[in-house]
Amino acid sequence: MPEGPSIVILRELAQQFVGRKVLHVEGNSKQDIGRLRNRTLRAVRSWGKHFLLEFDDFSVRIHFLLFGSWRINETKAATPRLGLGFSRGDALNFYSCSVRFIEGDLDAAYDWGVDVMSEAWDPARARRTLRAKPDALAADVLLDQDVFAGVGNIIKNEVLHRIRVHPESTIGALPARKLAQLVTEARDYSFDFYRWKQAFQLKKHYQVHTKTTCPRDGTLLSYRKHLGRAQRRAFWCDTCQRRYGTTEASMSVADGAAAG
């Protein structure tokens, strides 16, 4: 159930397998996972919520969707979707995830500049892309993996609170400084998420996600279960998060109730 920062943590934990040969393959994936046997893992990479295992001429792409999980040198009770066995009984096990092969060079398949966790992250390009979407909602663009690969619903809610922008603000109505903040915080909050997750302290740092009152001013937070085109949960403070622009949809829907 990971957003981008969790995938970065997985990538770092999986680094120990780079350069080692896959000795055993198991799993209920419908892909031709048998081809992985006796192949040497060349690199582990990530792009947004994608975890990538790179071999000589192809790579394996793992996407955990909502319920996926992994174990390193351990197993769960369930059958893995894909399990890779290495020497000394070491193993990488992936559960209830999407497994796909990517043929050829990963650099040809992925645009690293849109990955908020990447060294190649390109904020100027993100701002440019957003300027071309004036009618889109702030809550929707943050979840757009073509713009902010790795951002998920938790990061979305926390970023919007941090920059004091209402989730239904329209992008075209944001002052240039706010748009720049949105882009900056998409990355900066993701790195905070990463550090807190590593320390097993992520949830206690939530400001609005799944919360009922605003830590800034004690306002009862607003909650909507299906907000925006993405139809995802939104938590926000009507006192400190300003709504820029207006949409008919937002004004006609009256189901904003207290969270929790």
Added chain:
DNA sequence: TAACATGTTACGGT
């Protein structure tokens, strides 16, 4: 305990 949710894709209808 039964809902629910850190996500995405496919498909049918408009």
Added chain:
DNA sequence: AACCGTAACATGTT
């Protein structure tokens, strides 16, 4: 064509 809504997938948490 573009867009929208719904279903499907699958499991740990509350």
